[in-house]
Amino acid sequence: MTHDDVPTGPGGTSPGPSAVRPDAHSAGPADSRSSDGGGAEAPDPTVAVLPVDLAGAARTLFGDRLDIAAAYAELLATDGVVRGLIGPREAPRIWDRHLLNCAAVAERIPEGVEVLDVGSGAGLPGIVLAIARPDLAVTLVEPLARRTSFLIEAVERLGLGGTVRVFRGRAEEAATGSTGLAPLRADVVTARAVAPLDRLAAWCLPLAVPNGRLVALKGASAAEEIAEHAAAVAKLGGGEPAVHRCGVGVIDPPTTVVEVVRERLVGRARAAAGKRSQGGRSRRR
Numbered sequence: 001m002t003h004d005d006v007p008t009g010p011g012g013t014s015p016g017p018s019a020v021r022p023d024a025h026s027a028g029p030a031d032s033r034s035s036d037g038g039g040a041e042a043p044d045p046t047v048a049v050l051p052v053d054l055a056g057a058a059r060t061l062f063g064d065r066l067d068i069a070a071a072y073a074e075l076l077a078t079d080g081v082v083r084g085l086i087g088p089r090e091a092p093r094i095w096d097r098h099l100l101n102c103a104a105v106a107e108r109i110p111e112g113v114e115v116l117d118v119g120s121g122a123g124l125p126g127i128v129l130a131i132a133r134p135d136l137a138v139t140l141v142e143p144l145a146r147r148t149s150f151l152i153e154a155v156e157r158l159g160l161g162g163t164v165r166v167f168r169g170r171a172e173e174a175a176t177g178s179t180g181l182a183p184l185r186a187d188v189v190t191a192r193a194v195a196p197l198d199r200l201a202a203w204c205l206p207l208a209v210p211n212g213r214l215v216a217l218k219g220a221s222a223a224e225e226i227a228e229h230a231a232a233v234a235k236l237g238g239g240e241p242a243v244h245r246c247g248v249g250v251i252d253p254p255t256t257v258v259e260v261v262r263e264r265l266v267g268r269a270r271a272a273a274g275k276r277s278q279g280g281r282s283r284r285r
C-alpha cells in the first residue's frame with residue numbers, strides 16, 4: 001500500500017465553461033449503485049453536457065463551481081469510460097445518477113469539516129462534494145491503483161489539490177495507520193455503493209472522530225438495511241441509524257442516506273483510550 005498525497009497548490013487545468021444540452025435526458029430513479037463498468041471506446045464528450053432540465057438543480061447544488069462540475073462530468077464520460085471506471089451506459093446519465101445525486105448530500109455536512117470518502121472509485125461522492133463545497137477538506141480512500149491514478153489526475157485537472165488528497169488503501173488500513181502513517185480520522189465519513197451497512201459501519205466508524213458520523217448513500221434499500229443491521233451497528237459503537245432524504249425539491253428523486261453517529265468507542269479503540277487516560281493520570285501524580 002502506498003500513501004499518495006496529491007500535492008497541494010494551484011495545479012490543474014482550469015475547467016471549461018459549462019454547457020447545457022438541449023435534449024433533456026431522463027433516467028431511472030437514483031439509487032445506491034456502482035458507477036463501475038467495463039472499459040470501452042471513449043464516447044463523444046458532448047454526451048456529458050448538462051441536460052437542460054437538470055440545469056436549475058445543477059446551479060443550485062454547484063453554484064459558481066458548476067464549470068468545475070461540468071469538467072468532471074466530461075472527464076468521467078471520456079477518460080473514466082475508457083479506463084473502465086464508469087460503465088459506457090452511465091455516460092449519458094452522469095448528471096442525474098451521479099453528480100446531482102452525490103452533490104445533494106452536501107446539505108448533511110457541516111461547514112468546514114474533514115470528510116473521508118471510503119471506496120471513492122472514480123470519485124463518487126468525494127470529488128463531487130469537494131467541488132460543491134470548497135470549505136471541506138476531503139480525503140478519498142480507495143485501495144485499487146487504477147482508480148487512485150485516475151483520482152489523482154482528476155484532482156489535479158480540476159484544480160482541487162488544495163482541498164482534496166488521495167489515500168491508496170483500504171478503510172481498515174486508513175483507520176489503524178498500519179503502514180506507519182498516522183491513522184486517518186474525520187468528522188464525516190461518506191460511502192456510496194461500497195458494502196452493506198454492517199460492514200460499512202465496521203470499516204467507517206473507526207474513521208470517524210467521537211460523535212462524528214458515517215453518511216452512507218443507500219437508496220431504496222435503506223430501511224431494510226437498518227432493520228437487518230442495527231444490532232451489528234450498535235455493537236460497533238454506532239448510535240441508532242437514521243434515514244435522511246437530501247435535495248428535496250431540487251432533485252427527483254432525492255438522495256437517501258443512512259447516518260450513524262459514532263457514539264461509543266469499542267474494541268481496540270476503547271482499550272487505547274483507556275490506556276491513554278491511565279497514562280494521563282499517572283503523569284499528573
Ligand SMILES: C[S@@+](CC[C@H](N)C(=O)[O-])C[C@H]1O[C@@H](n2cnc3c(N)ncnc32)[C@H](O)[C@@H]1O
Pocket residue numbers: 033034035036118119120121122123124125141142143144147169170171172191192193194203
Ligand atoms: C462499487 S464501487 C463504488 C465506487 C463509488 N463510491 C461509486 O459510487 O461509484 C466500490 C468501491 O469500494 C472500494 N472498496 C472495496 N472495499 C474497500 C475497503 N475495505 N476500503 C476502501 N474501499 C473499498 C472498491 O475498490 C471500489 O472502488
